[in-house]
Amino acid sequence: MNAQRGIPSSHQNAFRLYGPQFQNKPAELYRQMRTDYGPVAPVLLDGDIPAWLVIGYREVTHVLNHPETFARSSRRWNAWDLVPENWPLYPMVTRTPNILYSEGEEHRRRATAISDALSGADQHEVRQYAVQAADRLIDGFCAASRADLRADYASRLPAIVLGRLYGLDQKHAEVLAEAMTTMIDSGPDAVKAQQFLLQTMGTLVAERRKQPGPDVVSRLVHHPAKLRDEELIPDLVVILGGGHQPTTEWLGNTLRLMLTDDRFAASLTGARSSVREALNEVLWEDTPTQIYLGRYAAHDVELGGQLIRRGDLVLLGLAGANSDPQINPGPECRMSQGNQAYLSFSHGEHRCPYPAPELAEIIVTAGIEVLLDRLPDVELAVPVDELRWRPSPWMRGLVALPVVFTPVPPIGGQ
Numbered sequence: 001m002n003a004q005r006g007i008p009s010s011h012q013n014a015f016r017l018y019g020p021q022f023q024n025k026p027a028e029l030y031r032q033m034r035t036d037y038g039p040v041a042p043v044l045l046d047g048d049i050p051a052w053l054v055i056g057y058r059e060v061t062h063v064l065n066h067p068e069t070f071a072r073s074s075r076r077w078n079a080w081d082l083v084p085e086n087w088p089l090y091p092m093v094t095r096t097p098n099i100l101y102s103e104g105e106e107h108r109r110r111a112t113a114i115s116d117a118l119s120g121a122d123q124h125e126v127r128q129y130a131v132q133a134a135d136r137l138i139d140g141f142c143a144a145s146r147a148d149l150r151a152d153y154a155s156r157l158p159a160i161v162l163g164r165l166y167g168l169d170q171k172h173a174e175v176l177a178e179a180m181t182t183m184i185d186s187g188p189d190a191v192k193a194q195q196f197l198l199q200t201m202g203t204l205v206a207e208r209r210k211q212p213g214p215d216v217v218s219r220l221v222h223h224p225a226k227l228r229d230e231e232l233i234p235d236l237v238v239i240l241g242g243g244h245q246p247t248t249e250w251l252g253n254t255l256r257l258m259l260t261d262d263r264f265a266a267s268l269t270g271a272r273s274s275v276r277e278a279l280n281e282v283l284w285e286d287t288p289t290q291i292y293l294g295r296y297a298a299h300d301v302e303l304g305g306q307l308i309r310r311g312d313l314v315l316l317g318l319a320g321a322n323s324d325p326q327i328n329p330g331p332e333c334r335m336s337q338g339n340q341a342y343l344s345f346s347h348g349e350h351r352c353p354y355p356a357p358e359l360a361e362i363i364v365t366a367g368i369e370v371l372l373d374r375l376p377d378v379e380l381a382v383p384v385d386e387l388r389w390r391p392s393p394w395m396r397g398l399v400a401l402p403v404v405f406t407p408v409p410p411i412g413g414q
């Protein structure tokens with residue numbers, strides 16, 4: 001450890017992963033990091049807490065393929081004594097007893113149950129709910145001539161559909177969505193929101209134990225893995241939160257791309273073929289989960305030319321890996337068309353579980369198609385350079401997506 005404010009010597013010139021630099025042009029920052037450090041860069045989190053950010057595609061894949069070396073549980077972390085009281089990132093490292101921090105056989109058991117429970121959803125029905133929910137949301141603003149597609153649409157649709165998969169009605173799903181946003185934003189009410197979510201899931205689990213229905217919660221509760229309430233309740237919060245937030249940003253970032261990029265202008269007047277292309281391009285260029293926290297080294301190990309010490313925190317630079325020039329040579333010969341080798345859903349045993357990516361794609365595709373059908377002349381209400389990104393190194397999403405359109409009457413969806 002070097003004298004300067006407890007920062008280790010390996011991190012004396014580290015990039016700070018907070019402040020405005022990540023907001024607008026993260027791609028430039030990744031380029032700079034690659035030039036200075038290569039595929040693994042020393043970084044400082046809020047409060048100057050040291051970590052390693054892996055931005056090489058090969059190196060991120062290596063980390064994800066070796067969970068015995070780059071393990072998930074934060075009990076291994078060697079920097080607990082540096083963490084200040086009320087550290088804003090505490091919820092991201094705290095040892096919550098959910099699937100995210102479980103390892104080995106315990107993780108496999110929980111991941112299998114979640115996959116099975118999600119697989120029980122009929123994907124045609126999911127598409128139907130998504131279309132109906134999108135119609136209802138659009139009914140709420142279509143008679144006006146403007147809307148904020150993030151607040152009024154993208155940040156609501158995934159929660160409503162996921163809530164429906166849990167067997168909840170729209171009102172309950174929206175209350176949960178608000179609590180999830182409060183929890184994820186890590187503000188002063190975050191802990192209260194988390195308690196509310198855990199309490200609500202507890203009630204839901206108790207109800208479904210007594211009376212199962214055709215929903216994800218019932219399938220998890222009655223799964224042969226025989227998950228205990230202490231496992232089920234936090235995992236139900238992870239599925240909702242882990243599903244809602246990135247799906248919101250995927251929808252919002254794709255709408256932004258289609259509204260701002262000439263290549264997609266044709267689709268706004270009806271052609272649907274390029275929606276899939278836009279979804280894919282967003283995963284390459286503006287992926288919702290930019291950086292994922294994280295993994296902890298189980299022993300000293302060399303990675304991308306850096307010595308990672310036992311217990312060091314390793315951050316998965318998913319956006320950095322996607323833009324690694326070794327695999328993505330840039331916009332001129334873009335990788336995006338049809339190539340799905342991005343790491344946006346991670347990889348390996350903790351990757352976003354099957355069929356969650358498919359469900360997210362169904363929700364996002366329905367969200368875009370219904371919007372284009374209902375408001376065919378929708379366009380940005382502000383110049384593109386006035387759109388602001390949320391100030392987060394973790395998630396890539398807009399603060400607001402203001403649009404204007406010719407008002408149309410509501411259709412009164414069920």
Ligand code: HEM
Nearest residue numbers: 099100239242243246247289345346350351352356359360
């Ligand atoms: C229906 C929507 C979704 C659901 C229900 C969902 C659910 C989950 C769950 C339960 C996990 C924990 C897996 C584990 O620790 O074993 C997870 C992880 C993850 N998900 Fe998703 N997810 C959804 C959509 C998305 C989207 C749209 C993205 C990004 C484009 C995404 C990216 C990730 C990433 C990066 C991880 C972390 C994997 C790791 O630790 O390596 N997810 N998701």
